[in-house]
Amino acid sequence: MIKDETTVLVLFHSNGGTTYKLAKAIAKGIERQDGVKAVLRQVPHICQSEEVRRHAFASVPYATPEELGQYDGLAFGSAIHFGNMTADMRLFLDGTLGLWAQRKLEGVPATVFMAAGGGAGREAALLSFWSTLAVHGMVLVPTGMMGAAEVDKTLPQGNTVFGTTALAAMLGTERPSESELYVAALQGEALAKVAKALAPLRRQDAAPASAANVQEASINRPEQRVQELKLELPELPNPVGNYTPYSRSGNLVFINQVALKEGKVLYPGVIGEDLTIAEAKEATHQTMLNVLAVLREATDGDLSRVKQVVQLTGYLNTPPGYTQHAEVMNVASDLAVAVFGEKGKHARAAIGASSIPVNSPVEIQAVFEVE
Ligand SMILES: Cc1cc2nc3c(=O)[nH]c(=O)nc-3n(C[C@H](O)[C@H](O)[C@H](O)COP(=O)(O)O)c2cc1C
Known part of the structure; x- marks a missing residue:
């Protein structure tokens, strides 16, 4: 994501298309602000009906909970089901626990829009979102008058x-009505204004913090970082063939590992089919x-002898057409930087494979320069 641009996500869940129409009006309002870009995404359907597959919004890409942390503002939209958000939206928001733990959404502006039938319980439904967003510490943008x-x-x-809501069951005009779409666009514009104003401040806050983290990791000994991060480095796995856990050539150490934990593969199978992206x-x-x-074994128990993480190559057991390799491999890259600081930055490749030994979902090849 280009960080000089303000980017606002419009995330919706719709079965009949009314919420989608409001979402487009919100996006239109967002883009009225100079330099602000709206990104439209939908929440995955728990059960996808034929009706949903036929709708125009069927081609809108699905969002992942993790990606919410990338945006400068978030607009959430859902149909109202029994005075609440839909179960699909609820399930999606429950998937943001990791972001909450990292306080990634704190201070991010957010707004809520919904499609109703007759409007029963619509304010309670909007507020059902608000309590979740407040737990994340988000800055709520209301519509007021x-x-x-x-x-x-x-x-x-x-x-x-x-x-904004749309009263889809009300007669007299097509819904959302022109007035409902008009207010939705104003709501989008108001969110964009706040997002644009806060984005530079939030980046300022984030930048020194992350630079400090990297510096701290460089100053601290990696062994100390392993302890601070509460990382439990496992027992060395025994090779099951005529090879060694690592080899050294000059100052370079070469290591290949799969997802073994206590002798068993953690979440075996194909990513996106047998296991979720969170499990991957x-x-x-x-x-x-x-x-x-x-x-650690290759450095005689002293990780401070690592001069540089040179290259990580991740092989991911994925089906044809899979595209989220980078997101999964970021976990390995982030861990390298968390432990080694600047020395943890490396070149990287992430590749889809049709099968991996012992049905592991991932294999990592790593190259390190050591003293
Ligand atoms: C299970 C269910 C519960 C609903 N509960 C409410 C409700 O409490 N209040 C209301 O105004 N509309 C309610 N509706 C109507 C929907 O909110 C309305 O049809 C909405 O426009 C659907 O949005 P969509 O076209 O984006 O799916 C309900 C619909 C369903 C299927």
Whole structure:
């Protein structure tokens, strides 16, 4: 993501298309702000019906919970189901636990819009989002009286002070009505304004922190970092053939590991089919711990002898057409930098493979320069 640009995600869940139409109006409002880009994504469907597959929004890409941390602002939209967000949106938000633990969404502006039928419980439904967003520490952008003076008062309209809704079951005009779309665009514009204003401040806060982390890791001995990060480096795995856990040529150490944990493969199988992306990341973390355990052996128990992490190559057991290799391998790269600081930065390749020994979801080849 280009970090000089303000980017706002419009994330929706829709079955019948009304929330999608509001989402597009919100995105239009966001892009009225100079230098702000809207990205439209949808939440995966728990059960995808034929109706959903036929809709125009079927081609909108699915979001992952992890990607929420990349944006400068977030607009959440869902159909109202029994005075609440839909189960699909709820499930998605429950997937943001990792972001919450890292406080990644703290201070990120957010707003909420919803599609209703007759409007039963619509304010409670909007607030059901708000409590989740408050737990994340997000900056809530309400609609207040936005557009209230301009909406067509001869018909029932969905505007509320907490966010726009559309009253899809109300007669008299096509829904969302022009007034509902009008308020939705104002809401998008208001979110974009806050996102644009806060983005430089948030980056300023984040930059010294991450630079400090890297510096801290460089100053601290890697062994100390391993302890601080509470990383448990496992026992060395026994080779099952005529090879060694590592080989050294000059100052370079070569290591290959798979996702073995206590003698068994952690989450065996194909990523995206047998295991989720979150499980793939856990398996990648385990694989990198195995690499570090072997590296410690190669450096006679002293990781401070590592001069540079030179190259990481990740082979991921993925189906044809898979595209999220980089996201999974970032776990290994982040761990290298967390332990070795600047010396942890490396060249990298991430490759999809149709099968990996012992049905591991991942294999990492690593090259280190040592003293
Ligand atoms: C299970 C279920 C529960 C619903 N509960 C409510 C509700 O509490 N209040 C309301 O106004 N509409 C309710 N509706 C109607 C939907 O919110 C409405 O049809 C909405 O426009 C659907 O949005 P979509 O087209 O984006 O899927 C409900 C619909 C379903 C299927």
